[in-house]
Amino acid sequence: MTEPSTSERRGTSAAGPAADLAPSGRTETISDGVFAIAITLLVLNLHVPGAVEQKDAGGALQALVDEWPAYLSYLATFLTVALVWMNHHALFTHIRYVDQKLQWINIAILLGICLAPFPNALVADALRTGLSSEAAKAAAGAYGLVFMLMTLPWIFVWERLARRPELLRPPYTAAWARRERVRGALGAAVYACGIGIAWISPLLAMGLFLLLALFYAVTARGFAPDHEMRAIDV
Amino acid sequence: MTEPSTSERRGTSAAGPAADLAPSGRTETISDGVFAIAITLLVLNLHVPGAVEQKDAGGALQALVDEWPAYLSYLATFLTVALVWMNHHALFTHIRYVDQKLQWINIAILLGICLAPFPNALVADALRTGLSSEAAKAAAGAYGLVFMLMTLPWIFVWERLARRPELLRPPYTAAWARRERVRGALGAAVYACGIGIAWISPLLAMGLFLLLALFYAVTARGFAPDHEMRAIDV
Amino acid sequence: MTEPSTSERRGTSAAGPAADLAPSGRTETISDGVFAIAITLLVLNLHVPGAVEQKDAGGALQALVDEWPAYLSYLATFLTVALVWMNHHALFTHIRYVDQKLQWINIAILLGICLAPFPNALVADALRTGLSSEAAKAAAGAYGLVFMLMTLPWIFVWERLARRPELLRPPYTAAWARRERVRGALGAAVYACGIGIAWISPLLAMGLFLLLALFYAVTARGFAPDHEMRAIDV
Amino acid sequence: MTEPSTSERRGTSAAGPAADLAPSGRTETISDGVFAIAITLLVLNLHVPGAVEQKDAGGALQALVDEWPAYLSYLATFLTVALVWMNHHALFTHIRYVDQKLQWINIAILLGICLAPFPNALVADALRTGLSSEAAKAAAGAYGLVFMLMTLPWIFVWERLARRPELLRPPYTAAWARRERVRGALGAAVYACGIGIAWISPLLAMGLFLLLALFYAVTARGFAPDHEMRAIDV
Numbered sequence: 044m045t046e047p048s049t050s051e052r053r054g055t056s057a058a059g060p061a062a063d064l065a066p067s068g069r070t071e072t073i074s075d076g077v078f079a080i081a082i083t084l085l086v087l088n089l090h091v092p093g094a095v096e097q098k099d100a101g102g103a104l105q106a107l108v109d110e111w112p113a114y115l116s117y118l119a120t121f122l123t124v125a126l127v128w129m130n131h132h133a134l135f136t137h138i139r140y141v142d143q144k145l146q147w148i149n150i151a152i153l154l155g156i157c158l159a160p161f162p163n164a165l166v167a168d169a170l171r172t173g174l175s176s177e178a179a180k181a182a183a184g185a186y187g188l189v190f191m192l193m194t195l196p197w198i199f200v201w202e203r204l205a206r207r208p209e210l211l212r213p214p215y216t217a218a219w220a221r222r223e224r225v226r227g228a229l230g231a232a233v234y235a236c237g238i239g240i241a242w243i244s245p246l247l248a249m250g251l252f253l254l255l256a257l258f259y260a261v262t263a264r265g266f267a268p269d270h271e272m273r274a275i276d277v
Numbered sequence: 278m279t280e281p282s283t284s285e286r287r288g289t290s291a292a293g294p295a296a297d298l299a300p301s302g303r304t305e306t307i308s309d310g311v312f313a314i315a316i317t318l319l320v321l322n323l324h325v326p327g328a329v330e331q332k333d334a335g336g337a338l339q340a341l342v343d344e345w346p347a348y349l350s351y352l353a354t355f356l357t358v359a360l361v362w363m364n365h366h367a368l369f370t371h372i373r374y375v376d377q378k379l380q381w382i383n384i385a386i387l388l389g390i391c392l393a394p395f396p397n398a399l400v401a402d403a404l405r406t407g408l409s410s411e412a413a414k415a416a417a418g419a420y421g422l423v424f425m426l427m428t429l430p431w432i433f434v435w436e437r438l439a440r441r442p443e444l445l446r447p448p449y450t451a452a453w454a455r456r457e458r459v460r461g462a463l464g465a466a467v468y469a470c471g472i473g474i475a476w477i478s479p480l481l482a483m484g485l486f487l488l489l490a491l492f493y494a495v496t497a498r499g500f501a502p503d504h505e506m507r508a509i510d511v
Numbered sequence: 512m513t514e515p516s517t518s519e520r521r522g523t524s525a526a527g528p529a530a531d532l533a534p535s536g537r538t539e540t541i542s543d544g545v546f547a548i549a550i551t552l553l554v555l556n557l558h559v560p561g562a563v564e565q566k567d568a569g570g571a572l573q574a575l576v577d578e579w580p581a582y583l584s585y586l587a588t589f590l591t592v593a594l595v596w597m598n599h600h601a602l603f604t605h606i607r608y609v610d611q612k613l614q615w616i617n618i619a620i621l622l623g624i625c626l627a628p629f630p631n632a633l634v635a636d637a638l639r640t641g642l643s644s645e646a647a648k649a650a651a652g653a654y655g656l657v658f659m660l661m662t663l664p665w666i667f668v669w670e671r672l673a674r675r676p677e678l679l680r681p682p683y684t685a686a687w688a689r690r691e692r693v694r695g696a697l698g699a700a701v702y703a704c705g706i707g708i709a710w711i712s713p714l715l716a717m718g719l720f721l722l723l724a725l726f727y728a729v730t731a732r733g734f735a736p737d738h739e740m741r742a743i744d745v
Numbered sequence: 746m747t748e749p750s751t752s753e754r755r756g757t758s759a760a761g762p763a764a765d766l767a768p769s770g771r772t773e774t775i776s777d778g779v780f781a782i783a784i785t786l787l788v789l790n791l792h793v794p795g796a797v798e799q800k801d802a803g804g805a806l807q808a809l810v811d812e813w814p815a816y817l818s819y820l821a822t823f824l825t826v827a828l829v830w831m832n833h834h835a836l837f838t839h840i841r842y843v844d845q846k847l848q849w850i851n852i853a854i855l856l857g858i859c860l861a862p863f864p865n866a867l868v869a870d871a872l873r874t875g876l877s878s879e880a881a882k883a884a885a886g887a888y889g890l891v892f893m894l895m896t897l898p899w900i901f902v903w904e905r906l907a908r909r910p911e912l913l914r915p916p917y918t919a920a921w922a923r924r925e926r927v928r929g930a931l932g933a934a935v936y937a938c939g940i941g942i943a944w945i946s947p948l949l950a951m952g953l954f955l956l957l958a959l960f961y962a963v964t965a966r967g968f969a970p971d972h973e974m975r976a977i978d979v
């Protein structure tokens with residue numbers, strides 16, 4: 044959490060920022076809350092009513108194992124939300140102030156995160172009817188659509204930061220924010236492909252979404268500025 | 278989050294506030310928690326049991342699309358709660374201390390926020406029975422009533438701040454708090470109209486509540502004091 | 512939230528506290544989280560399946576109104592949890608450090624808070640079967656029992672603080688902590704009476720629990736030390 | 746919560762840490778949120794539909810008491826999550842910075858915590874079919890498996906801290922982190938035994954998991970460094 048002085052916080056100090064800016068602290072707090080809740084609510088989609096009805100332990104275990112598509116969907120969604128949280132965390136280490144527009148863009152990001160348990164439940168339920176069932180195709184397609192929409196507000200984040208670089212912590216600049224837009228657009232493109240793949244194999248699409256989260260995780264630069272940034276740092 | 282010194286926090290320093298005051302920090306923390314949870318729990322109202330039973334992907338997709346009134350209700354409620362959070366955030370940038378009464382008024386605000394998923398579920402369920410069904414009229418009316426009651430504690434917030442201006446951060450004054458009461462009363466009036474409209478068309482009423490959230494969002498002054506405030510600032 | 516210096520936080524500074532003490536900050540954070548979630552989850556007990564089945568708006572409204580015992584139970588539980596949070600907040604303004612034992616006593620307090628939605632759901636469900644039904648008597652009795660158990664860890668809080676006054680912020684002392692034990696025991700006694708009353712009238716018992724929350728709220732001294740404390744202050 | 750200076754937070758100060766490090770503050774915040782939510786969601790597994798159907802209060806009370814295996818499971822899971830939170834809290838008092846890898850290891854810890862309500866629900870549901878039913882054996886075995894997997898990321902925490910001791914607060918060193926790995930492995934071993942015991946008596950296994958939480962609680966050194974650490978301190 045940023046720790047602005049009281050005068051920074053009120054945004055009214057003489058040498059301070061424009062009067063419509065607020066420090067980013069409380070925006071980070073509520074965002075963390077939403078991420079934490081959304082990622083924890085996913086567990087409510089896991090339930091195995093059939094296990095209780097089994098007469099022998101082997102059958103009950105089998106009923107638990109048979110739920111593996113729900114576990115796959117859970118894992119893909121969990122890791123994707125965790126990844127978005129990591130990106131959100133990294134983003135706000137570069138942001139010093141929020142204005143009204145950036146607040147609403149952040150709420151659009153949180154809308155996507157809050158929605159995540161819904162397509163997850165759709166896919167988990169549909170995969171129970173068969174791994175390539177028609178219902179599973181529609182559900183995985185809807186999953187891809189919701190997560191594609193989820194990437195869009197990120198493009199506006201960079202757009203806003205490029206237009207109003209005083210929101211950024213130095214040495215980050217408008218030029219840096221413009222370069223970052225590409226990453227956001229890339230995510231949207233991959234999810235669009237996923238929607239197409241869902242029509243062929245819902246399971247393959249869910250696997251792709253899981254891989255995407257892992258790929259982003261591995262390639263994320265985290266808190267470290269890249270080579271270009273190092274140049275700006277100097 | 279405000280960052281009072283330890284002596285400010287205990288409210289016992291010689292030059293500090295009256296002994297029954299506490300800094301607003303932890304009140305903001307729990308409020309953020311409640312907002313974050315209420316806004317995330319809304320997703321539990323979204324479920325499409327019919328989609329799984331479909332034999333073809335087109336039918337499953339259609340079942341998903343047919344849920345649009347639930348999505349509309351979700352969006353209206355999500356944006357309204359987000360808007361109230363934005364107002365709460367803006368309010369507390371002006372507040373330095375809380376007393377026992379302001380704490381209870383804040384709990385009344387949180388009561389409304391905690392309740393929000395309930396009328397949202399009522400409307401989403403009722404709209405499934407028909408867009409102008411009698412049940413939908415009653416549900417949209419109840420929705421308007423709960424959200425109207427939700428605006429009332431805000432009037433008492435300004436009332437309390439007007440009576441005890443030492444709770445405010447300078448340069449905000451009792452006169453400023455008195456002027457703000459009007460905004461609260463306006464919200465209550467609009468929701469009262471919405472209850473009437475719900476009796477004609479539940480869908481129109483829900484659209485109005487969505488528009489109201491967007492209107493407030495656009496006209497919100499956010500953290501910037503208005504022209505009058507600038508005068509006080511000088 | 513307390514704001515200890517880094518050395519205070521690590522509890523290793525030369526002039527600092529004993530090595531098994533930690534500042535109370537993160538304990539307050541997770542407690543606030545639990546309070547916020549428990550108070551928000553209560554809404555999941557509100558649902559009116561009958562309203563959707565009604566053919567006319569009047570009948571649908573009637574179905575909503577008929578749920579009033581559930582609303583009463585909701586309100587009593589909401590206000591009681593809010594009240595406990597207020598007391599918890601007031602308590603931690605007097606606490607500077609936590610040790611292992613105080614942490615576990617705090618977890619016992621949180622156990623009660625986490626459980627609160629359960630007896631609330633029992634009472635709301637049982638009152639639907641009749642305001643003085645046998646099931647309602649058992650449910651209201653169970654409600655009283657859970658809330659009585661909820662008051663017990665508070666006695667241990669004061670006990671622990673009396674034994675280890677270095678956990679307290681000066682000028683609060685072991686003598687003060689000993690005096691506070693009485694308040695905790697009083698709450699347990701009132702809930703014990705409530706269990707008896709539940710056997711005569713469940714509704715009366717729920718009304719009593721609601722009144723108890725309001726009474727404590729009115730009589731709470733909040734952050735202000737009482738007359739005795741003022742004497743200690745000087 | 747740690748309170749790094751702004752320059753520490755950005756991780757770019759000249760004398761500061763390597764550029765890929767971030768202070769641990771926001772990681773603690775989201776972790777606290779996940780712990781608080783997971784521990785509170787457990788209550789959703791408690792429900793006694795049979796109590797409402799009883800005609801006399803005695804029968805309704807009996808129905809409540811008959812749920813005791815669900816209460817036992819609730820208590821074991823609640824205390825285990827609380828214990829993991831205590832350990833997490835103690836761990837982060839020793840950590841100053843997080844890097845990308847430690848963040849992902851922490852997310853793996855949180856994955857286990859988020860999952861906890863699922864095996865808890867399995868066991869509570871299965872014990873209703875009989876205390877040594879085949880379904881209960883499978884459920885308690887699954888419970889042990891999930892909690893065993895939950896202990897694994899802790900080994901990687903110590904591994905990471907041993908490899909990169911600059912993440913630690915002095916005087917904690919790589920040698921200390923290596924010694925701590927043993928504790929994590931011990932937990933995994935106990936849960937593995939529990940899986941075996943579940944095949945003989947599910948109830949005994951659940952009792953063991955409850956005892957394990959209590960044992961760890963009693964033996965935990967909390968924030969106090971042990972004798973070896975005192976030596977390092979000097």
